[in-house]
Amino acid sequence: MTTLTQEPYEESAGRPVGYATHDVTNQPPPLAPYDASADTALLEGVRREGAAWAEEELRRLGLRAGSAQAQEWGDLANRHEPVLRTHDRYGNRIDEVEYHPSWHHLMRVAVGEGLAGSAWADDRPGAHVARTAGGLVWGHTEAGHGCPTSMTYAAVPALRAEPELAKVYEPLLTSREYEPGLRPPTGKRGLLAGMGMTEKQGGSDVRTNTTAATPTAESGVYTLRGHKWFTSAPMCDVFLVLAQAPGGLSCFLVPRVLPDGTRNTFRVQRLKDKLGNRSNASSEPEFDGTVAWLVGPEGQGVKTIIEMVNCTRLDCVMASATLMRKTLVEAGHHVRHRSAFGARLVDQPLMRNVLADLALESEAATTLTLRLAGAADRAVRGDAGEAAFRRIATAVGKYWVTKRGPAFTAEALECLGGNGYVEESGMPRHYREAPLLSIWEGSGNVNALDVLRALGRSPETAHALFGELALARGADARLDAAVARLESGLAEASETGARRLVELMALTLQGSLLVRHAPPAVADAFCASRLGGDWGHAFGTLPAGADLGGILERALPPRA
Numbered sequence: 001m002t003t004l005t006q007e008p009y010e011e012s013a014g015r016p017v018g019y020a021t022h023d024v025t026n027q028p029p030p031l032a033p034y035d036a037s038a039d040t041a042l043l044e045g046v047r048r049e050g051a052a053w054a055e056e057e058l059r060r061l062g063l064r065a066g067s068a069q070a071q072e073w074g075d076l077a078n079r080h081e082p083v084l085r086t087h088d089r090y091g092n093r094i095d096e097v098e099y100h101p102s103w104h105h106l107m108r109v110a111v112g113e114g115l116a117g118s119a120w121a122d123d124r125p126g127a128h129v130a131r132t133a134g135g136l137v138w139g140h141t142e143a144g145h146g147c148p149t150s151m152t153y154a155a156v157p158a159l160r161a162e163p164e165l166a167k168v169y170e171p172l173l174t175s176r177e178y179e180p181g182l183r184p185p186t187g188k189r190g191l192l193a194g195m196g197m198t199e200k201q202g203g204s205d206v207r208t209n210t211t212a213a214t215p216t217a218e219s220g221v222y223t224l225r226g227h228k229w230f231t232s233a234p235m236c237d238v239f240l241v242l243a244q245a246p247g248g249l250s251c252f253l254v255p256r257v258l259p260d261g262t263r264n265t266f267r268v269q270r271l272k273d274k275l276g277n278r279s280n281a282s283s284e285p286e287f288d289g290t291v292a293w294l295v296g297p298e299g300q301g302v303k304t305i306i307e308m309v310n311c312t313r314l315d316c317v318m319a320s321a322t323l324m325r326k327t328l329v330e331a332g333h334h335v336r337h338r339s340a341f342g343a344r345l346v347d348q349p350l351m352r353n354v355l356a357d358l359a360l361e362s363e364a365a366t367t368l369t370l371r372l373a374g375a376a377d378r379a380v381r382g383d384a385g386e387a388a389f390r391r392i393a394t395a396v397g398k399y400w401v402t403k404r405g406p407a408f409t410a411e412a413l414e415c416l417g418g419n420g421y422v423e424e425s426g427m428p429r430h431y432r433e434a435p436l437l438s439i440w441e442g443s444g445n446v447n448a449l450d451v452l453r454a455l456g457r458s459p460e461t462a463h464a465l466f467g468e469l470a471l472a473r474g475a476d477a478r479l480d481a482a483v484a485r486l487e488s489g490l491a492e493a494s495e496t497g498a499r500r501l502v503e504l505m506a507l508t509l510q511g512s513l514l515v516r517h518a519p520p521a522v523a524d525a526f527c528a529s530r531l532g533g534d535w536g537h538a539f540g541t542l543p544a545g546a547d548l549g550g551i552l553e554r555a556l557p558p559r560a
Helices: 040-048 052-065 068-079 101-112 127-138 146-159 163-173 301-337 349-379 384-415 417-421 427-438 444-457 459-470 477-491 498-517 520-531 548-555
Strands: 083-087 093-098 193-196 212-215 221-227 238-245 248-255 267-271 282-295
Touching: 040 052, 040 127, 040 349, 040 498, 040 548, 052 127, 068 101, 083 267, 093 267, 101 146, 127 146, 127 301, 127 349, 146 163, 146 193, 146 238, 146 301, 221 238, 221 248, 238 282, 238 301, 248 301, 301 349, 301 384, 301 427, 301 548, 349 384, 349 498, 349 520, 349 548, 384 417, 384 427, 384 444, 384 459, 384 498, 417 427, 444 459, 444 498, 459 477, 459 498, 477 498, 477 520, 498 520, 520 548
Parallel strands: 193 238, 212 238
Antiparallel strands: 083 093, 212 221, 221 282, 238 248, 248 282, 267 282
């Protein structure tokens, strides 16, 4: 038998000749802890849109979101996915979903920080902006738990169509208390709301829904029978559901537990096996004699629930902007610490161009998100002009920002090279998450057509959009030319060209906001690369002369 012996180390050029092969060099340190609110564009937007009073709380939340503990919660909630329990040990139907404790930790913070419905109970101007900004920051943890908080936020204005129901449920939906578990809603300290709109035969075409609502002898009370195709967060306490009543498609409030403590019929047939968003349970519930209360008039279901859709679409824009910012921070951290070919990656011209281009996209998305939140805040307080702007700009932002998300996260992942393709980096989770936001609340075609619908049925929306663009008139010739192209495009608007038109709307709107509010380095590079003629289709193709250093200095958090 041969005995293997280890040769002693010998120093050569300051390094042992027989160094251990598993020594780790040229790898970045962990990003966490970091400050998720250290985003100049975010903080400036919060002040500009009327929520400066929330900045101190936002900075505190940013430190919590970037903590090692909160980042671990996000990882664990996605690694340990929800589990459906249809029956208890005795064979009784229970239809419950079990979550990992990390999910509950994330939810408790989100609800406690006012990211669910509490903005509706806050009379301060800017309350909805503060809530959106909180989502932009706390979203650095993980995206899945943002679904129930978003639906709870969005349910409140829809529920107000039935004042008697709102009187009972709104104080609980706007609570900052997170109380999981199925119990009679009015006996809890806080509630979460979901929604059940789509069915397998129709998807976004909800008017083809077949779920039937039958009136009972009790006024306003119906029973439902049917099957929903996508109903996320099935452990929410109440759901807004669309169903066909005798008078047409109508909106209903469906509780999981009835006032007398008995379980309402809400049979969860299965959980969806999704590409991403793994922490969040998305289900197919079946209704069979399910008790429901009418919300709004019969036949007015879409009109009743449209305000809910406006809110959730804003949150899709917010979540996409959050993913962009999170992956930008991860990429920036990596290239600051990683060296190749004799220099740090962040100092190499091509990488600087890529990172600066990503920074432009991220700032444009964040700035537009906060402008939309400001419009929403002022619209709910009675500003008709802002309501018209919100109507069209939210659909425009939903189409474009969510469409940019997948390409953005792919490029940010690539900045980490092979390390970014490994699950431990977290980047694959973000990459899988990104496409969802362009699908939820209407895919790209649905939102592009919604813009055309707004232009056709509500001419004041076009006036509001061009009024916003006029605020930057004369500041940049490329922006002025883009606005002129947009005016010409509106005269020839058609379904076939809807995507091109909405894309131009989004870019001119983002350009106008950056020209007015961002430093010249940012505004000039955006207009040159998105509105001018000197641009490429891939990230990292900013034109010669762009102030890459100025863009990056603004975008990246301070060095640790």
